Amino acid sequence: MNKGLLILIFVILLSSNVLALGITPGRSNFDYSSGTQKEVEFSVINSEKKDSNMVVLVQGELNASISVSEVSFQMSASESEKKLKYILNMPVGLSPGLHTAEVVVIQLPGKSETSEAFIGSAIGVTTQIHVFVPYPGKYVEADLNVIGSDSDGEVTFVIPVMSRGELGIKNVKAKIDIYGPLNKKIESVDTDEFSLESQERRELVATWKSDVDPGPYRAVATVIYDENTAKVEKNFNLGVALLELEEIEVNDFSLGEIAKFELLVENKWSQTIAGAYAQMLIYNNDGEVIADFKSATYDIPPLEKALVIAFWDTAGVRKGTYASSVFLKYSQESVQKDFQLEVSDNQINVVGLGYVISKGGKSSGGDNSLTIILVTAIVMLVIINLIWFLVLRKKLAKKR
């Protein structure tokens, strides 16, 4: 047998049809402290639950400052994860800013289990190490998030600000300029203001009553911290078409037969949403999809609710709890909701779907039934006490 053929057989024997590998956490962040040592645990996950050979490498700018507990190891099919450690020795004299390194775990191709297809590639996953060195003086990093608009047409701007300087900041605030579709400034709003310690993170918040037409907008935030400024901006859309899933019901169900899912969907858009449909995915305990089915397409009139029907053939399905996701798909949009299905002999309970009325924005006060009951009970007690002390007690005392 010649050498080439031997190598080919060897490669085939060392190949398998699927490779999978996980690691957690994906990243660890550290504030710089010269000369100190950090010991960090991380887990390598044997996602495919097979025998594997692993090697561990360290790479990146800080690689000389990191040592790992093992440089190679084996995982058996019965091991779902393996815990390892690395020690980070913070170098002396790092310059201000971000410094990084990566611990890489590489899974070498294993023995073949099936012969249909082979993978000769190696895969690897990394846990990243980020070390932040403070800038001299005052320095703020900022981002801009736009939430909404909500049912009242209110848009919330959230600016997370992180003090990355060696010195704290006495006052930080932001002014947000909002530009319309024609890039014309239409309004400005101011955030709240506060002080910020070195390495502290807080959020500046401002709201805007968006009494404008739907369309693309741009927000430009100028963050003012003591005598310095920083700028962040973000594009956002107002009045985007929106479908919302309110309820899922399964009636008249028998395990092994076809389950009829009735999804109550509300169109929150002021125009008809055409061609909308629901796709449902049901997962087993390993997170693998065991069912993937879709409804027919529906045209849902503006601001109305529609019942979207989808069918699941439960032949071969066992009783139990299954993680599930539903995707409402329309135009280029996809709205995902996750929940659990409790499947029994003659019932499917949908758990964890809740009933989302609103997301984001400020918390409103509660004028709910519980408040009414509580207030009523307290008022009644006050009345009873008043009647006793001011009327009945006096009458009885007089009689006496």
Next chain:
Amino acid sequence: MINKKHLIVIDLILVVGSLFVVAGLVGYSRPLVIFPIDNLETTNSSVLFTFENGEKILIDDNLEFSSPLIIEVKENIVVTLKPEIYYWKIDNGVGVSQIRKLTIESEIDLRLKKSGIGEDYEVVNAGNTLLEVDIYEDEELTGSVVLGIDESVDVYGDRLIGGQYE
């Protein structure tokens, strides 16, 4: 015949009874958080929140709840969250529950299978964060792809290294 002593006893019963009823009502009306337990650390980004007497879940990345995600609910709900440290509480308009901490750890999960196209492989992001995959061939970096959660793409290479993106 009712004497002064009887009146004082009735006074006491009424006042103490009223205080007990008010305390009971306030205690009963306070939201009760059940799950997730305090300080839970998980890599599962879809979290089932269970509680009693609640009307709103408030979730934020800071204890001040300066810009919370507010979900008004009638019953337990699964919420999908990005890897981060969160604080959450339940509000029912009358009172708020204790604040609990929840950590969603980022998990990198790279899966590779033979694609149906030529010598390509299908690489899948099965983790809970954006994944950047560096593609090597003959020890040389030939490119990289960024995959969303559950996203897949066909690639060609002999070594694929995945890490958290951004």
